[in-house]
Each structure stands twice: as C-alpha cells, then as structure tokens.
Amino acid sequence: MAPVPDPNNVGGGAKRDEATTKVPSKDPKKKDDKKEEDLSEEDLELKQNLELYVERVQDPNPELQKAALESMRQEIRASTSSMTSVPKPLKFLRPHYGTLKEFHKNMVESDLKKLLADILSVLALTMSAEGERESLGYRLTGSGGDIGSWGHEYVRNLAGEIAEEYTMRQSEEASVDDLMDLVKQIVAFHMKHNAETEAVDLLMDVEDLDLLLQHVDRANFRRTCNYLTSSAKYLPGPDDMLVLDIAYMIYMKFEEHPNALQVALFLDNMQYVKQVFTSCTDLLKKKQFCYMISRHGITFELDPEMVADKDDRDILQDIVNNTKLSEGYLTLARDIEVMEAKTPEDIYKAHLLDGRASSGPSVDSARQNLAATFVNAFVNAGFGQDKLMTVPSDAASGSAGNWLFKNKEHGKTSAAASLGMILLWDVDAGLTQLDKYFHSTDNPVLAGALLGVGINNCGIKSDCDPALALLGEYIDNEDSSVRIGAIMGLGIAYAGSQNDQIRSSLSPILNDATAPLDVIAFAALSLGMIYVGSCNEEVAQSIIFALMDRSEAQLGDALTRFLPLGLGLLYLGKQESVEATAEVSKTFNEKIRKYCDMTLLSCAYAGTGNVLKVQDLLAQCGEHLEKGDIHQGPAVLGLAMVAMSEELGLDMAIRSLERVLQYGEQNIRRAVPLALGLLCISNPKVNVMDTLSRLSHDTDSEVAMAAIISLGLIGAGTNNARIAGMLRNLSSYYYKDASLLFCVRIAQGFVHMGKGLLTLSPFHSERLLLSPTALAGIVTLLHACLDMKSIILGKYHYVLYFLVLAMQPRMMLTVDENLKPISVPVRVGQAVDVVGQAGRPKTITGFQTHSTPVLLAAGERAELATDKYIPLSPILEGFIILKENPDYREE
C-alpha cells in the first residue's frame, strides 16, 4: 500500500471536487482547455499513473503487481461515487481493458488474480459488450468482499446481469447457487440503502422472494410491502399470489395486522384471516378487523380459537354481521343533516325546466309512478323514512296504502319492496313495516314484501335468520311472481353466504321441468349470488343441467341470460378454476354457447386486470357477426369487468371502448355505455361523462337508454351537479318517450342515491379490495340492461334492486374504544400514489380539514389531523376505532 503516491489521491480528490462543485462556472472554459491541451495537468498525471499501474500489474514481481492493483483499486473507488459521467479512472483504463483481460486469463490462480478479477468486474461495468455479462463473470471469480464498496451503479448493473444469467441458467437447468449468494449480498445492500424496490425486482427475477423476509426491518417494511402489493396487479398469475403471500408474511412479522388482514382478504384466504385473529391479542384491534371484514361483505364465523371469551365473541360477531351499520349510517346522515326525506319531485326539479312546471298530469301514469317508486327507494335508501311508503299510520289509510296501489300489477311488487330499501340494514324496523304486506291477498304485493325482506337484510346476518325463515315458505308457492320475490330476496339477503340450506331448496327448482323459465332464471341467479366466487361444483352442475334442458325457444328468451350469469358468478374472480366448466359449456346449444363462454370468461377474470383476457374479449368484439348473435354484449361488459381493477388498465379500457363504439355493430354499441358505467361506477370522470352524454342522444334508443342508465351509475351517490343537470335536460328532451323518460328517472334516482351518502363502487380499502357480492350485484344489473326492453322496461324492473348488494356508505366514521362515535378533525384530500417513493411522502394533496364523520369521494383519502388519537387501521375508511395516544400532550 505504501507505494501509492499520496499526491495522486489528493489530486484525484481535488479533481473530483472541481468536477462536481465548480462545473457550472468553469465548464465552458475547461472545454476549451481540453481542446487545446487535451487533458488538464491533473488528469494527465492520473492517466500516467494508471498506465504505470497497468504496466506494473503485468510485472512478474507479485509484490509490485499487488501494489499496483491496490493503487488501481484506490483510484477507482475514490471516483466511482460520483456518477454524473463516466469516472475518469475508468475512462483512462478503457484502452487497457483488453490487455488486463488477456493478462488475467493467463494468470495462475492466486489472490492476485482475484484482485484483478475484482477490478475487471468494475471495469466491465462500462466496457463489456452488451449481453456478455462480464461484470458478473469476473465478480464470481473475484475475491468477493463488500459489494457496496464499488458503489450503487455497480450493484445495480450486477443485479441486471444476474437476472439475465438466471433466466439463461434456468433454461439450461444449470445450478444457480453461486448467483444466489451474490443475490443475498445485493438484496442486503439494497434493503439497507433505501432501494427496496430494486431488491424486490431482483428477487422477483430470481424467483426467491422469501429472502426478503430476512432483510426487511421496521424502517423499510412498509415501503417494501407497498411495492409488493401494488406490483401484484401487474404480475401474471400465480406470481401475483406469491408476491402477496410475502407481503402478508412481512406484515405479520411486524404485527401490522390490519394490513395483513387486507392482503389476506385480497387473497381470499380464510386461513390467513383466521391467523390474523389468532396472532393478535388486542381485543380492540380485533374489533377493527371485524369492521374491515364486514365492509368486504363476506360471511365470516368467529370461533373460540380466534376470540376466546364468549361475550367478546358475540360483540365481534355482531360487528361482522353488520348489525350496527344502520346506526352508523344514520349517525352520518344526522351529522350531515340530510335526514329530511326527499320526494321524487325534489330530485326531478321540474321547476328548473322550461315551461312545464306545476303542470302535473291529471291522470296517474303507471310508468311514471313506478319510476317515482324507484327514485324514492334509492334516494331515501337506509334513512328509514320517506314521503310515499312510510307515512305514519294515522294518515296511512289515506296515503301509505295508496302509493302502493298507485302502481300497476307487477309495479306493486317493486313498490312494496321499496320499503325494504328505505329501511335498508335496519332489520327490526324493516320487518315491522313489511309485516302488513305479508297478509295481503294480492300476489304482486306479497312478492314485493318478500323481496323487501331480502333487500332489508342485505349484508346483515342474524342468528335467527329472519329472511330465510320468512322467505323459505314461499319458494314453492304456486304463484310464480311470489316465488320470484322469495327467490330473489334470498339471493340478495344471503349473497356470498354459501348457505347449504338455501341451496338444497333452490337447486331442485332449476331442474324442475314444470317450473316457468323466469322462476328458473331467478333461481340460478340467486344461487350464483349465494355461492359467488365459491366454485361450488354442485351448484354449477344444477345450472348446467338447467341450461341443457332448455328448449330452443326458451334459449332465445331474454331471461335465459341469467342462467349463464348465475354460473359465471360462481367463478367470480377465480381465474383458472373456471376452465372445467368452460369446457362443459362448449357442448351447449349454439344459441347460448358463445354467450355462456363470454360470461364465464368475464366473470372468472373480473377484477384481475389480466391483459391477455382483455385482448381475447376485444378480439370477440372485433368480429362482425350475423344478426341475432348476442354474445358480444357480455364480451364488452367483460372487458370492463376484467380491466376495472387498476387505473392504468381502466384508462386503456376506456380508450378501447371508444374505438369499439366507432367500428362495432349495433349490439356492441348498446353494451359500450354499460361497460363505461361499470368502469367508472360512482366515479364521474369527465371524459366518460361526455361520452355518455353524447350517446344519450343516440338515434338508437337502446344505446340512448343504456347511456342514460350509465350516467346514473357513474354518478351514483355523488349528487354530481353536472350529471344531474344533464339528466334534467334529458328528461325534458325525452318527455314524450315513456321508456326513455323512465330510464332518465331511474338514473336521477341513482345519482342522488342515499342523498349522496352512498357509493356503488365494489372497490374499497384504497381500491385494493374488491367485494365479490357488490360486483355480482352490479354485473347482474348490467346483464339485465343488455336487453332493456324485455327486462327492466318489461315486468322484471325489480332487478334494479340487485344494486343494493353494492350500496355502501362512502363514509369515514370514527368511534372510540366503546364503539361510540366521536368527532375528530381529519384531513380529506386527493390520494397520491406513493408506491416506490423514498422517505415518508405525503399521501394526500389538496386537502381540507373536516370533523368526522366525513364523506369520501372516489380517489380521496383521509388522515387524522390530530395526534390525540391513534387509528387502529391505517386505511381510514368506513368504521375506524380510535385509541387515545398515550404520548399525547395538550399544548
């Protein structure tokens, strides 16, 4: 080491300083110098030194060799830290790279050879030819040692070469042990130096994410997991599951239970969910978990292993069963002061329109009254009071009874059922109010009461199973409208529950040759909902047999589409699991075969963002078919279902749909507005709003109807003034066309759903989780909208109530340790994507400070604006339990 001339080092240092700090002022002048003398004095000296070292390396004297190598290393290390340009030593050594390589090859095995290999490995960083991976090669033959001593760029380059080498060796089935050693070093280095993303990338390349577990620590596990979960969306299966598995394990390792639970729910892995409960000891936290599970809308039984104490377990189970949802929602409504019931006229705002104010028609129109029934139901959903159906009973003999009878025949079904919607989630009050209709001798009214019980119980579970007890009796009623009411009610109330008792009573209907088609269709749909995403073989079998039994004429019926849909719902989001059934569906009658195929494919890959499936579906839409083929409708919807999960894919899908709209056939054009509605549900993006507004004046009335309904869907629960204005104008534009006007009214009801407190978005927890039941409800409605005239405008308008499955308060309600609501200041703003960013970046922008409870719009995020409390979940949505901060001190 001694022979290293100190001045050189100093010189090198000085030169570096000059290069880094004085560049701005001296740059032009220096360039001139270079042109004249080629090199500055210092550089020249460095160059001469390096040349000397190169010569000495080749000296037979090992001492001299060693000294030269050491000095060379010193030079390189001293300079590699600045990466604005190719470091000087590397530049000067460039002409000698070949010489050194040659010499290295002929050297005998020794420490010196390793030393030289180290240096060559670094030199290869800039000099080796593309794809040669020389840097890696020399590194492997070198002396090892601290990998970081050569700087970040070297490590990064090495990581890249390892990935390449790894794939090559995998294909040759060669051993990768030596590489893995290196990987370990690199990962350790990256994780220590805030480069978690690179560490994860490398490990994904070499398929050994488990390594990550050893290297994460308190400081970096959040960023790591954040990167893992968000990259999962872009990975092909089964890698995505693997990545999430790791994320789950990391969260568990650091006892970040709420996050771990989220991942577990995403994976739909009940074992993991259970594990979260068993490994957490804090009862309060468990309560928070229960709130999260209840929002996801799955049926979940707590067992003594998860919560030992019986009383505690009862409290927790109550939370999971959503029994307090109604209370929380009403707290929000009272706080925002929207308890006052609204009438349909308050929504239509006809007085803002030209000329036709205050000229109510003298005669009741059944169609208009039916629309008013729906608007009233959606707008006052969950508030427990309205001005049509729940008018106090002393006036009832006059008005409450009357409104019901202002609806015609099957309209009465929807009217009676609307009571269930108005009293949504409040089972006790709901049953009390619906009771009077149970004694009606009018079949449509009874059917409505049954459906109303189902709607009322949507998402709420109870030990007594009131819905099953009440509806079970009517499944085999002789009147088919009553049967449908009961069947649909069960489907809504028990969606996702996989209740065996219901299956055993509904399955026989499917294969009953005497049952009418509509009963069979609704039975298939309800089974699909109850077993949503379960891949249940037996249910699948029954629906398949039912499909095979249909006659040619029945297959052409609009309602037959619910059979494949019911089948599809069984595999919602389950990807490959659908393949066996899809194979069977190829044997169906050709009238339904393709339709079934598209429905199964789109359901199975719903919410996965799978690009290949999107392409498959797009290809289907590209074909120009003979008249009468209807399978392109579900293909277009499928496009939206698959692509809806993440922002990038969603935007791409919107653009693809625009294209499809221009070149597609009529049956495709009719589905496009619906697909747009699904993609932006409860998220009124301006570009989509404009497209739909344009389509709402389309010459094809079915396109216009679909566009109008979709305008309602994208604005659902937002009270969006622009959409409300558009719809108002449409209502005056279409005032003579009863069908279109009906659609406009329904859309108006959607926009003001829950007076703006509800959302239909099936995504929650910062758009990570997709509630399967919610999606099932929306998809069912959209499929029904594919043939608007025969279903919604016909006598099956009550399918609109399937949306109740997706209706959730878009609130953030803070509760204290006793689950009583408390008001704290929070900041609400637009969410910022912080994945892959270093440090602790701000997660929201353009925020405003409010007091809880607050409403969260699509793409918004909340954070506590006080240190007094600690939230028990990092995702501030829905019910959030706050714990007092022990370290908090009043200022």
Place this chain on the structure above:
Amino acid sequence: MLTVSVKWQKKVFEGIEIDVSLPPYVFKAQLYDLTGVPPERQKIMVKGGLLKDDADWSSIGVKDGQKLMMMGTADEIVKAPEKAIVFAEDLPEEEQATNLGYSAGLVNLGNTCYMNSTVQCLKSVPELKSALSNYSLAGRSNDVDQTSHMLTVATRELFGDLDRSVNAVSPTQFWMVLRKKFPQFSQLQNGMHMQQDAEECWTQLLYTLSQSLKAPTSSEDSDAVKALFGVNLRSRVHCQESGEESSETESVYSLKCHISHEVNHLHEGLKHGLKGELEKTSPALGRTAVYLKESLIDSLPRYLTVQFVRFFWKRETNQKAKILRKVDYPLELDIFDLCSEDLRKKLEAPRQKLRDEEGKKLGLQPKSSSKDSDVKMTDAEAPSNESGESSTAAQQEGGSSEKGTLHMTGIYDLVSVLTHKGRSADSGHYVAWVKQESGKWIQYDDSYPSIQREEDITKLSGGGDWHMAYIIMYKARFVSM
C-alpha cells in the same frame, strides 16, 4: 321449562318461560299479552324457520337462554282502494291526448309546412272551430261552389282529427282539396311540390271559409269569419296638390306591418302600414296625382291578425326576397292610438274599468280602508261577473262581440305566431307557435309539437337566421261591464 328472550321490533323481552309440554300456540298467547300482536299475526323465527302453532318443542331444538325473534304488528292490514286507480297507459288514445294538454302535430307531405303551420295557427281559434262544427251542407248558401264546400268540410275534419289524435295527423285529404280549390299550390319543382307562401295560404283559406260560413241569410253581420277576424278601416284620402279629400271604408282580415329603416317595433310598423300614398286620377286636376291615404281602425276584431311584410319581389333574382330586420312585438298589444275617434270614445270606459281591475289586483288590497267609491266598484262587479260568464257562453255559440256586457278594450294578447326561417318565401321552413288554453306555448314543427317558454316567443322577432315572425295573431281582451 325453558327460558328464552324474544326480540320484537326494537324491544327485547327477557326471561320468557316456555312450557315445552304445551304446543307453541300457548307460547304465542304469552307473547300476545306482552306485545298485543294476535297469535295468528305472529311470526316467530327460530334458526332459519318459522315456529308452527302445532310444532313439537323438542324437535325444534330451542335451547335455554336462546334469543328468538318475532315479527308481527297489530296494525291494520293494507287493503286495495275500493275505487281502482286509472292509469294513463290504460286510457284510450283520445283521452291520452287530452292529458297532454295540447293537440297533435301535422305530418309534412313534402314542403307542406306552410300549410301545416297555417292550420295550426287557425286551429287555435275556438270560435272558428265551433263555427265549423255548425257548418252543414244543408245550410250553405247557394253561391258557394263545390270546392269551397269541400275545403270547409276538410278543414272541419282536420281540426277534429287533430283534437282526437295523440300521434301526428296526416292532412292528405285537406291538402288535396286545397290544391283543387287553389291550383297555384300544386306547382311542381323537380318533381316535388314547391314551398309556398304561408300568407297566401292563410288568406285564401280564410277567404274560402268566410264565404262558405256565411249564414244563408247572407247579411253582412252574420259572416262568422268576418266577425272574428275582420277589421274595418276608415281612410281619409286626400290629395295635396288639389286639396281634394274623400273618405272611404274598407274591411280587411289583417293589418300589415310595413318594415322600413325606421321601424323597430310592431307599433311603428302598423302605423306605417296605415299610411300610404297612392296615385290615381284626380278629377280636379284631370291627371294622375299622388294621394295620401291615412287609415284608422273603425271596429275591432276578436282576433287581430298582423302580417309582417317581410317579402318583396326582387326583380334581379326573380324571387320573393326577405327583409331580415328585427321588429319587436309585444305579448300584449294596445292599438288604442290606431283607432278612429268614434271608436276611441267607445273604448274609454272599458279601458278605465280594466285599469281599475288591474290596479286592484296589483295592490290596494285593504278594502276596509278604501274609499266609498271603491266599495261601490266591488259591489258593482259581482253581478257583472255573473252576467259576463253567461255572455261568454252566448258568444261561444257564434255571437258577435258587441252583444252582451263584454266590451272590447283595444288591448290584445298574443296567441299565435307563424314564423318563417330562411331567405325566401318560397323556400325555408314555416313553423307555428301557439298558446294553449292552459297558458303553455307549443311549437308545432310539422309533426313534432314541443313546449316552449313564453320569453322565447318574443325572441322570434327577426334580425338573424332564426325563425322570425311572419304572421302573428292577437286575441282581444274583454272587460265585462
């Protein structure tokens, strides 16, 4: 013995004892005491099933301390209203039409919008409709030719069809008869019927109707159309050169609104239209001289028609060119200063009365504090109102305005506008804008009626390429005395 708790509505009844040896009906009777819900109305839910009255407790498997849920109310059961509700969808087509509040449109048979808009405007005159409905072949005067008769009948039928139908009516029959009567409307251009001047159609149709609707007695007064639309003008013709002066009277069906550079408002145009120069042989001078003719209105019609003279024959292009100048017209027109002295005197009292009534409407509510004269006024009004109503009824039967106690005031309200859009009378598009009895304005654009705002009606005054008023019709405002 089992002890259970029962949840009913929001209440929970704790510690209810069940005697398992007795049927569940007994248990229900227990609950009846607690809740007041009769047993047959009770629904008790036990683990996904309902409790049957005659079930066996042991097979149900109710455990000690279990929570049961009961549904049921003692409320009255909802009954359907005795009188079934009638829905618009169930009504026959005609009744649906009346519910819309306005009548159907007319199908365009190929450049027939001039005719459609004319028909729609004239249809808005109920008196004309009733006169037509009284028309019969037997009663017609002998000097009416066959085609006029046919046209009158066709008009009556068309008006009837329009009132009955919801969907647009096709005026085929009317059109054929119209062309038969007035062959000029059958002009062809490139194999298509040409666009025609709506004013011509209007005038010709009205003339035909007035001829055929004349009462058989054939006296001037019984001319129903004339009573409705006719304006008597008294003109003073005088020659400045010779100082000769003469006066003459004439009867016209419409006033002309001449449009020149200084005309910005209907009123100015009307004044302009009532003054004219004409050349005729002067007996005093023995040659042709320029005479100045100044006309004043001598009697007022129930419906005052004003034609905007927007078209003039342009020799260079050989077509009727259009004046696009904006001429405002009011929703309420006062033509008092266009009237002759005699008429003005007649109008003064009714006008005073009208002003008083309006003043009363606007303010001066407290009757107790008002002067004696005011009280007298209100006293006087009550009986007159009654008589007013009866006279309205009388007039609907075709009586003239001079009868009864209703008096003209010289004030008119706009009821229909026929507009033209385009640059020449024989091209472009004609549309009718008609005020309904309900006060709503309807635009009849051939087969599409649509509701319009009143403030948009006054915007049809021209000055651009938008629809502009060509013929407008005002209805007289009466005051009962």
